Amino acid sequence: MTTPELRPVDVLTVVSVTDATPSVRRVTLSGTAAAVAGAGPTVSLLVPRVGDAAPRWPDVARDGRIVWPSGAHGVSLRSYTARRQDPSAGLVEIDFVLHGDGPAASWAAAAAPGAPLGVAGGGPLGDRPAGHLVLAGDETALPAISRILAAAPSTTRGTALLEVADAAEEQPLSAPPGITVRWLHRGATAPGESSLLAQAVAAMDRPEGEDVFVWVAAESGAVRTIRADLRGRWGLGRAQHHAIGYWRRGRAMSAAG
Ligand SMILES: Cc1cc2nc3c(=O)[nH]c(=O)nc-3n(C[C@H](O)[C@H](O)[C@H](O)COP(=O)(O)OP(=O)(O)OC[C@H]3O[C@@H](n4cnc5c(N)ncnc54)[C@H](O)[C@@H]3O)c2cc1C
Structure with a gap:
């Protein structure tokens, strides 16, 4: 009752x-x-x-x-x-x-x-509008990234990095013309064992200007590496990024049954 x-x-x-x-x-x-x-x-x-x-x-x-x-x-x-x-x-x-x-x-x-x-x-998704957006995620983050891109003003510039197994896992995205969408294929590497996303972020320089927001969601270990890079090399403050582990390799997220 x-x-x-x-x-x-x-x-x-x-x-x-x-x-x-x-x-x-x-x-x-x-x-x-x-x-x-x-x-x-x-x-x-x-x-x-x-x-x-x-x-x-x-x-x-x-x-x-x-x-x-x-x-x-x-x-x-x-x-x-x-x-x-x-x-x-x-x-x-x-x-x-x-x-x-x-x-x-x-x-x-x-x-x-x-x-x-x-x-x-x-x-909420944890995103916020910004002149320059950088989005990084794996398949689990694709629904969120597609919503963020679809809602972004048409003047938004930036990059979306999406790690999936192969070309068959790519999905159509509707994004402002100033956003470059890059699909990263991990191939036979198991999800959560690839360093593709972290490497792709590590290869990017911090965009010019202050109006930058970075949104990251993927396996927890990959997100930890990217978060450290963004806070260190890019010097991003808390209000300038949202980086969340969406799943953990080898561990259930939470169980109550
Ligand atoms: C805010 C938020 C939003 C999310 N949105 C989505 C979404 O829209 N779609 C979606 O698919 N996921 C999404 N996720 C991730 C999802 O919650 C996890 O993948 C979750 O662990 C799946 O639960 P499960 O019961 O299938 O597996 P669990 O019982 O949690 O885990 C069992 C095993 O499966 C492994 N595992 C879990 N997820 C994956 C994976 N993706 N790839 C490989 N191995 C995995 C674990 O490491 C564990 O060993 C989101 C997570 C968060 C925090």
């Missing part, structure tokens, strides 16, 4: 599933306008076990804290990005990298129309 201090989580329902690329599954979900509006741009998903049509969802406290049901429930908390949100149509689109084992990747690999997915809350 939910007390007045707690509210039930929003539950979205899978409408359709397509393969955006060989390793990215695009899941379109429906929900109320309020649930869709609150499911992004970054979104805390409550992922049921594969095939569980009636999960024991947690509740959400007034301060946003998740209150888990007692005992085993099989629901895992994972962070994703709403690639697209349309509250008036009640639809949200999420791209899941099919990296192998993991509650979210396994759920997405098996997702079919009618399957439920919980939403514990949404948050």
Whole structure:
């Protein structure tokens, strides 16, 4: 029974599933306008076990804290990005990298129309407008980078560095004409073991002028290297960059099931 201090989580329902690329599954979900509006741009998903049509969802406290049901429930908390949100149509689109084992990747690999997915809350992407943008990320950051580029004023200049396995993993992006998009192919190197992104940033000089913002998201180790480079060699202050590990090689991000 939910007390007045707690509210039930929003539950979205899978409408359709397509393969955006060989390793990215695009899941379109429906929900109320309020649930869709609150499911992004970054979104805390409550992922049921594969095939569980009636999960024991947690509740959400007034301060946003998740209150888990007692005992085993099989629901895992994972962070994703709403690639697209349309509250008036009640639809949200999420791209899941099919990296192998993991509650979210396994759920997405098996997702079919009618399957439920919980939403514990949404948050910002951490970007801000700037005359010169530098964006760097891997497949997990592609939905966020595509939103940042699509929202950037047409006068924005800069570079987007995107590390993917190969050409088949590239996705069309809509970007201001002054942004150079560079795809980096890691080939047979496993995700999280490549130094391509860090090398590409290391090869760049700090852009002229002060109105620079750098946004980085990828495997945690790669992000740590890039963050140190930006703070050291480029002398960027905290307000001039956002560098977040989106996943950790060899470690689940968080587990609650
Ligand atoms: C703010 C934010 C937004 C994000 N947006 C997206 C998004 O839109 N799309 C998306 O696909 N991911 C996104 N991620 C990353 C996603 O949350 C992680 O990849 C997460 O670990 C996946 O959960 P899981 O249950 O599949 O695997 P986990 O249980 O977390 O991990 C299981 C194993 O899989 C490995 N693993 C996890 N992710 C990957 C990967 N990408 N490649 C290779 N191995 C991996 C782990 O190292 C671990 O060994 C985002 C992360 C954050 C913080």
